Amino acid sequence: MPSASSGSPSANSPSSWSTILTKHMAAVAAAVLALALMLVVVLKYCLNRKNRRMQLRSASPNILLGSAMCHFTLEQVQAFTSHFSGASLLGRGGYGCVYRGVLPNGEEVAVKRLDVGSGQGESEFLNEVKKINQVHHKHVVSLVGYCREGSERILVYEFVPNGSLESHLRGGGQSTLPWEARMRVAVGSAKGLAYLHEDCHPTIVHRDIKAANILVNFDFEANIADFGLAKSASESNQGESRPVGTFGYVAPEYALGGELTPNLDTFSFGVVLLELITGRRPVGSTHNSLNDNLVYSTRPYLTQALEDGNFDSLVDPRLQNNYNPSEMARMVACAAACVRESAGCRPKMSLIARVLEGHQSAADLDDGTGAGPSNLDLEDGNSNYREPTGGYGLPCPSGSSSEGPSCQTARDLEMGRM
Structure with missing residues (x-):
């Protein structure tokens, strides 16, 4: 009498192992693809976060002197000069007032706030920002950043403590x-x-x-x-x-x-x-x-x-x-x-x-x-x-x-x- 299993392949037959191996490879490939997609998503997220931090940093005063120049907001400048208080005033010149400021990282700065309609016009302001940002030397004063908001024109320099x-x-x-x-x-x-x-x-x-x-x-x-x-x-x-x-x-x-x-x-x-x-x-x-x-x-x-x-x-x-x-x-x-x-x-x-x-x-x-x-x-x-x-x-x-x-x-x- 013929065996009951004579009509179906054996579990140990080559065709059964081939089917199982194919399924496992498909599962592994799917897992690898899913992991790759997940890595792409994570990498894109990290890059977006980095770009965002760089954008925020460009508007943040919390940087070390000598690094890239900042564009400060008026609110930030007011914060580190105590709202241009009299106690922060270093002196008044023909172009405006100069204040002592302290950045959140503890660095001292000198803040020149130009008077509206002062002798130092828009061209001189932009010229100073452009020219001094090109130079980095021990014996040249560094421009930490600037503020150009509304009618405000403000230059933020490194602080040199002993005058001229x-x-x-x-x-x-x-x-x-x-x-x-x-x-x-x-x-x-x-x-x-x-x-x-x-x-x-x-x-x-x-x-x-x-x-x-x-x-x-x-x-x-x-x-x-x-x-x-x-x-x-x-x-x-x-x-x-x-x-x-x-x-x-x-x-x-x-x-x-x-x-x-x-x-x-x-x-x-x-x-x-x-x-x-x-x-x-x-x-x-x-x-x-x-x-x-x-x-x-x-x-x-x-x-x-x-x-x-x-x-x-x-x-x-x-x-x-x-x-x-x-x-x-x-x-x-x-x-x-x-x-x-x-x-x-x-x-x-x-x-x-x-x-x-x-x-x-x-x-x-x-x-x-x-x-x-x-x-x-x-x-x-x-x-x-x-x-x-x-x-x-x-x-x-x-x-x-x-x-x-x-x-x-x-x-x-x-x-x-x-």
Whole structure:
């Protein structure tokens, strides 16, 4: 009699194992596909979360200094300045008020809130945001962020706690700035300018280098500030009917409508060096005389001092001869080279920095200190000179120097009132 199972395949037959294996492979494939789909969904979710966090971070003040610049909301700026309270006020300048702020991460910042209709217009505001966001250097003030909301125009800088070089040279009640500090400021600011001129692409010309725009910390490390007038060297003067800058610091060839080059910053830096050496202002109280202009009145003494090594006729009497003679010789040589009449004969700022530090001989600055005064009319009122405000746009200190008032408006200079 035939077996009962003779009509159906055995459980151990090859066809049964093939069917089972096929089902298992299909199940595994389905599981793998489901897992892959789930991973895709999770990955997409994570990427969306990351993008969202980046968007939020771009509007958040809770970032470290030196990272990407932020666009702050007005509400955020009000929060970290205590709603622009009087207790946070650092000072008032021609363009508005500057406040001290503290970000949620504990970092201090300086907040410049421009007055509506202030002298610093929309173009200067946007120019400063654009230019300073391109630079990242130890000796250049960083722009942490900005606020552009409604009529509000606000710039948020890193906080430099010890004021400007101007305030230390001539601030009321300030002790005499010692030689070591002067030398440190000179070296640091020279390095900052060398970076702008030689390491930035395209080259950035500051156009308003002055003692008030060099900020210092408690170790007198220098930081170049205020890029409202800065331009790339590739940009021409097109659209400008008058040169810009601050009276007493502007290179003669630029004041007469010359080409925009780094040499004009070099000249201005030379004036700063002369201020560090002599303690005098770029212009005195009777600006209608070449003898009252720091560059032209000191040129003969620079030449003589470099020849005989005697700096008594130049040095700030408040130093009481407390300075390093070899360092003084290097600073005098650099100042003389920077303020040469011929722009093409002025050295690069990297060379100036190396000579100031003593890493290169002053002889490498080449020969001569210029051909004497130019035909620049110091009473000419046709230049768009700025008021000498400080690094965050704050006014210069009043002081009590006999050299004349510390702040002179462009209009007063033009009218011969000071």
